[in-house]
Amino acid sequence: MYLRRSVLYPVVKKYYNIRLVSTDNFTFTEKSEPKSWQEIPGPPTRPVFGQLFNFLPGGIFYQKKEQMPEIMYKNYGPIVRFGGTFGSPPMIFLYEPEAAFHVFRNENWTPVRPGFQSLEYFRKHYNKDHNPDESTGLMTEHGEVWRKFRTKVNQVMLQPKTIKLYSHILTEVAEDMIKRMKSKRNEKNMIEGKFDTELNLWALEAIGVVALGDRLNCLDPNLPKDSPARKLIQAVRDVLTVTEELDFRPSLWRYIATPTFKKAMKYYGDQTKLNEFFINKSIEKLKDKGTANEEKGVLEKLLEIDYKTAVIMANDMLFAGVDTTANTIIGALFLLAKNPEKQNKLREEILSKQEKLPYLRACIKETMRLLPVVGGNFRQTTKEYNVMGYKIPKDMFVIVANQYMCMMEENFPQAAEFIPERWIVDKSDPLYYGNTHPFVYSPFGFGVRSCIGRRIAELEMETFLAKLIENFQIEWFGPPMKTRASSINYLMGPYNFIFKDVK
Numbered sequence: 001m002y003l004r005r006s007v008l009y010p011v012v013k014k015y016y017n018i019r020l021v022s023t024d025n026f027t028f029t030e031k032s033e034p035k036s037w038q039e040i041p042g043p044p045t046r047p048v049f050g051q052l053f054n055f056l057p058g059g060i061f062y063q064k065k066e067q068m069p070e071i072m073y074k075n076y077g078p079i080v081r082f083g084g085t086f087g088s089p090p091m092i093f094l095y096e097p098e099a100a101f102h103v104f105r106n107e108n109w110t111p112v113r114p115g116f117q118s119l120e121y122f123r124k125h126y127n128k129d130h131n132p133d134e135s136t137g138l139m140t141e142h143g144e145v146w147r148k149f150r151t152k153v154n155q156v157m158l159q160p161k162t163i164k165l166y167s168h169i170l171t172e173v174a175e176d177m178i179k180r181m182k183s184k185r186n187e188k189n190m191i192e193g194k195f196d197t198e199l200n201l202w203a204l205e206a207i208g209v210v211a212l213g214d215r216l217n218c219l220d221p222n223l224p225k226d227s228p229a230r231k232l233i234q235a236v237r238d239v240l241t242v243t244e245e246l247d248f249r250p251s252l253w254r255y256i257a258t259p260t261f262k263k264a265m266k267y268y269g270d271q272t273k274l275n276e277f278f279i280n281k282s283i284e285k286l287k288d289k290g291t292a293n294e295e296k297g298v299l300e301k302l303l304e305i306d307y308k309t310a311v312i313m314a315n316d317m318l319f320a321g322v323d324t325t326a327n328t329i330i331g332a333l334f335l336l337a338k339n340p341e342k343q344n345k346l347r348e349e350i351l352s353k354q355e356k357l358p359y360l361r362a363c364i365k366e367t368m369r370l371l372p373v374v375g376g377n378f379r380q381t382t383k384e385y386n387v388m389g390y391k392i393p394k395d396m397f398v399i400v401a402n403q404y405m406c407m408m409e410e411n412f413p414q415a416a417e418f419i420p421e422r423w424i425v426d427k428s429d430p431l432y433y434g435n436t437h438p439f440v441y442s443p444f445g446f447g448v449r450s451c452i453g454r455r456i457a458e459l460e461m462e463t464f465l466a467k468l469i470e471n472f473q474i475e476w477f478g479p480p481m482k483t484r485a486s487s488i489n490y491l492m493g494p495y496n497f498i499f500k501d502v503k
């Protein structure tokens with residue numbers, strides 16, 4: 001078993017006076033009884049208001065430029081208790097990869113990852129068509145029901161041969177987006193309008209071809225106002241906005257039907273109907289196609305399982321596969337603009353037209369290390385654990401601070417710098433990524449519950465980023481980009497990009 005005596009070890013020892021006991025059954029426990037989880041150090045919690053006052057003047061999170069996980073680590077060490085607020089449950093933050101791995105590995109058969117509760121409410125209770133014996137999808141199921149559904153769809157979603165089929169059409173999508181960007185540039189070579197919305201259109205068009213089986217034409221500047229594609233663009237945006245409001249900010253929807261809750265129930269329903277509309281259109285097209293000797297695509301294979309599975313997966317793909325890829329591309333553009341020599345190196349590789357593009361992949365990996373869309377892996381425990389001298393009970397929320405761990409010097413040398421080379425250098429190089437614990441960097445999550453769209457996302461991003469760098473010399477001016485942590489990490493405007501034509 002992998003056991004790393006990192007620079008962290010003395011810190012752990014100093015804070016907790018503990019000792020590593022075993023190398024093949026990792027625990028951080030002393031021989032003495034582990035302490036209660038309530039004794040884990042963390043920001044003070046008050047009755048009813050919980051953590052609220054820590055965010056007010058005088059509180060440890062008040063107007064700090066660092067993000068919460070960093071502040072907590074610096075104040076409390078490698079395991080931190082974050083008490084609940086306004087009825088939300090307490091959480092344990094872990095900064096020690098082996099300790100986190102211990103919990104996640106043990107949770108790996110029927111893992112529970114709570115999150116989108118309003119969507120779960122819609123799918124399981126509000127939607128009258130729901131059959132309690134059937135799965136509502138990967139985003140909203142846990143335990144055995146989740147496992148059965150995931151087993152059915154895994155082969156379709158993660159089969160490299162199937163995903164490769166989309167290379168050609170995703171290149172078309174990328175080229176159309178480049179044309180659109182060129183047409184939207186002003187005299188300063190900046191893109192008019194909201195850049196994040198533009199990238200969401202690309203992301204929706206790209207995942208649309210996989211989930212709904214055809215081009216939606218979101219990138220068409222003359223898209224009619226009342227067209228189904230325009231309605232879907234709006235529906236996807238509305239769904240993501242209300243989910244964030246209901247599930248990631250304090251809200252009373254669990255007690256009363258707030259106006260946002262009512263809107264959310266309508267938007268969730270509207271989006272499903274639009275997905276069905278597009279899938280039905282694709283079914284008609286497939287009938288004419290006669291695919292006898294052709295490899296079948298994702299939608300076709302999902303339809304072979306059954307119609308409901310295809311619709312559920314389309315809902316999940318459009319829910320999880322738009323903001324994520326769009327924000328990763330924004331992050332990559334920012335980092336490449338700030339590091340022109342890396343950008344030139346990448347352009348050289350792309351223009352060489354060689355078949356394999358390792359530096360392109362490395363740039364995307366390095367982007368997900370420095371600006372990950374998901375800040376940390378998350379589980380609700382299904383049993384009790386002894387971790388770092390504390391007893392973590394069943395049903396506790398455990399978060400691994402992956403984003404912050406990726407910024408620790410002992411995990412990645414020159415951690416704050418954009419160095420794609422670390423993903424391709426030889427083992428003997430001190431920068432070599434493999435020198436760090438594999439649990440530190442895991443942007444697509446862990447084990448059997450990890451991102452099912454990973455291969456699709458990688459193909460989409462590689463195809464589009466290559467076209468962007470081939471076409472544009474990208475520059476940035478002004479202060480660095482900021483992130484806003486919510487359901488995912490959003491990269492915030494102003495988007496001071498300049499897109500010059502490559503000469």
Ligand code: HEM
Binds near residue numbers: 324446450
């Ligand atoms: C940069 C792009 C993306 C990143 C970084 C990302 C990251 C993640 C992460 C961290 C998880 C949670 C995994 C866990 O709990 O262990 C996840 C789950 C998921 N992702 Fe992605 N994702 C991306 C793109 C996509 C795309 C394009 C799709 C659409 C096909 C997608 C669909 C899903 C689904 C359905 C789940 C739930 C899986 C389950 O619970 O079984 N993701 N993703």
